[in-house]
Amino acid sequence: MTEMLNQPARRNNPTIREVALFADVSIATVSNVLHGKDTLYTALTAERVRGAVRELGYRPNSVARSLVGQRTKTLGFVVEQPHGRLTRNSYMSQLLDGYLEFSVRVGYQIKIITLTNSSCEINRQQLDDGSVDGLALFAPPQDSPLLTWASSTRIPVVVAGSVPQPCALPQVDFDDEGAAYRVATWIIGQGHCSIGRITGLLSQWSARRRERGILRAFQEAGLDLSDTWRYEGDYSSCCGETGAISLLEANPDLTAIICGNDRAALGAITALQQRGISVPDTVSIVGFDDMDTAQWINPKLTTMRQPMSEMGMKAAEILIRHIETGIRDEAANLLSGELIIRQSVRNR
C-alpha cells in the first residue's frame, strides 16, 4: 500500500478501476459518465467521477477498448515493395496525405504497413490481426498476391492508385484514359498536328490506358495513328531523352511531344535544349503528374496533374463507409486530373 504511494514519478497510468475506487463508485458508473450516458447517473456522481479522472490523470486505455469493442478505429496504409520507401516518388506521400487527412477528420488513425516481396507471407499476418479495421492498398504491383488475397478476406479493403484493370475490389483511381484524351485534344487545339508521344511501359495498365486516350483523340482529329509517333519508355528521364531524339529523327516535322510522365518530360526538354532545339518554340512538351520540379524548370512545364491527395481521401471515405455501414462500394471511382498550363507548350 505504501509502495503505491511511494512511486510518484514512474507510476503506471491509472486504470478505470483506480478512478472508481477514488470516486467511490463502481467501474461501470465511471464508464457511463465517461461516455455521457446521461440517464445513468446524477450530476453529483458525474462531478465526483470527473474530479477523480482529473486528479489521477486518467486516460482510457485504447487497447482494452479495442479488444472489447472489436474495432480499433485504425486504418492500414498498405504499400508494397519495391515502392517501399515512401519518398522515392512523392506519389505515395501525396496519397498518404489525403488518406490521412480524411481519416483523421472522421476520427480514425493510420498505421503504415509495408510489405517486402520476400517476407510477404510473414508480414501478411499484420494485415488481418485485428489491429486495423480496414486496409487501403496503394499502387499495388500488377501481379501482387495481395490482390487475390484481398478479394477473399473478411476485412474491408480498397485499392487505390494504378489499379490493374481486372480487379474485383472497391477501387479508386486516376482516369488515365480521360486525362490523356483531354491532354491530346487540348494540344491539338493549340494547333499541333505532328505530335509524338513517349509512353510508359505498355505492359502496365496505366500506360496502356493513357495510350488509348491519346489514340482516341488522334483518331477524332484525323491524325496518324501509326507507331511512328510512339516511343515506348519506362517513365524515366533517361527514356525521355532518347525518346525525344528518336521521335524527332523519325519525324522531322514534329512540333509537340506528349510525355507519359513529368520525369520523361524533363528528360525530353534537357535533350532537346542540349541540341539547341528550343522548347516550346520549336517543339512543345507536355507532361503528366505535376511533380514539384515542374514549376522550377525553364520553361515551366505544362502538365496534367493527378489528384493524388483526392484519391487518398476518396479511398479513406470508401473504406470508412464500408466499415461503418457495411456497404461495400462497387463502382470504379475514377478521378479526373487537372491540366496545369504553364510555358512548355506553344500555341501555333
Added chain:
Amino acid sequence: MTEMLNQPARRNNPTIREVALFADVSIATVSNVLHGKDTLYTALTAERVRGAVRELGYRPNSVARSLVGQRTKTLGFVVEQPHGRLTRNSYMSQLLDGYLEFSVRVGYQIKIITLTNSSCEINRQQLDDGSVDGLALFAPPQDSPLLTWASSTRIPVVVAGSVPQPCALPQVDFDDEGAAYRVATWIIGQGHCSIGRITGLLSQWSARRRERGILRAFQEAGLDLSDTWRYEGDYSSCCGETGAISLLEANPDLTAIICGNDRAALGAITALQQRGISVPDTVSIVGFDDMDTAQWINPKLTTMRQPMSEMGMKAAEILIRHIETGIRDEAANLLSGELIIRQSVRNR
C-alpha cells in the same frame, strides 16, 4: 438468398480457443507451440496444433496480445500542424521513410499521429493511451506545448529534426552549425571572398545555428563579418529573389551567395538569370537541403544535403533502445550533412 451466400465468407477470425478445441489440447499448449517454447510439448502435439492453425486459418489477435503484454510494438510518428500535410515539404516524408525503415526492420509498426494546434488538448489523448510504446516528435514548432508535456511523461519520447536548443529530451538533429561551417569553408576554398548569405528567419534556432557556422568560417578566413553580407529571409523562393538582388546591389563585387535552403537558392538563381547575370560564371550559388528539384534545374544546384532519412532511422533507434532496455539516450545526436557538388559554384 444472396445474403445467405455472403455470410460464410464473413465469418469471424478463429480464436486460439477454437484452435485448442480443434486440436484437442488446451489454450496454453497452443500458445506455447506458437511461441516455440519447445520444451513444453512433444513433436506430435505440435503437429496437431499447427494442423489446426492451418485448417482454421488462425491468426493471433494482436490487440489481445498487446493488452496482456502491455506493449504494442508500435511507435508513433508525431507531427504537429502547421506541417500537417506530410507532403508539403518532402522533409517530413524523408524523415518518415527512415523512421519507418528502421522500425519495420526490428519488428515495430508505425502509427501516424497528427496534431492540430487547436485540438491539441483533445488529440493529446492519443499520445499516451497505451496504443504506442514510444513517440518521436518530428520538427515540432519552437513553442510547442508538446515539448514540455513530453519531458514529464512516462512514455519514451525522442525529438527529431529542427529541435529547439534548450530541450531536455533525447534528440537527434542535423548539425546545422557544422554543415554551414563546412559549406562556407569550402566555398572560401574555391577562391571566393565576397560572399553573401540569405538566411532563414533568425528567430528560428536552425537558422541561427547556420549563421553561427558561417560566421565562424568567415572569421577564420578573415572575411568581413558585418551584416552587409547578410539578408534575412524566410526560406521561401521569393526571399531568395529579393535577397540575391539586394545583396548584389549592396555589394557589387559579390561573387557567391550561400542560401539558407534550396528554395531560396532557386529563387536567387531565377532572379539573377532574369537580370542576365550568369550562374555560376558571375555569381556562384550554394543551397541547403538537396531537394529533388536541385538536380533538375540549370545549372544543377550545389548544395548541402541533410541526412533526413538517417535522422529518421536514428530517432527510431534511440526510441527502441529506450523502450527495450530502459536506457534513455542523453546525448544530442548531431548528424552531419553531405556537400553535393554540382554546377552552381565556380572555382575562381
Added chain:
DNA sequence: CTGCAAGGGTGAAACGTTTAAGTAGACGGC
C-alpha cells in the same frame, strides 16, 4: 398495503491473449 415503474447504480461476463502455478504420470534411485 401492495404492485410497479422509474431512477440510479452495481456485478460480472466478455473480448483473446500470455503466463505463473499447478498436476498427473512415468521413471529412476535407494
Added chain:
DNA sequence: GCCGTCTACTTAAACGTTTCACCCTTGCAG
C-alpha cells in the same frame, strides 16, 4: 515401496475496458 524429478500438459488469473442483466430505493397509483 517411497521419494523426488522430469516431462508434457492444464487451469486460471491477469490485462483494462464495455455492456448487459440485475438490484435496491423511492414515489405513486390502485
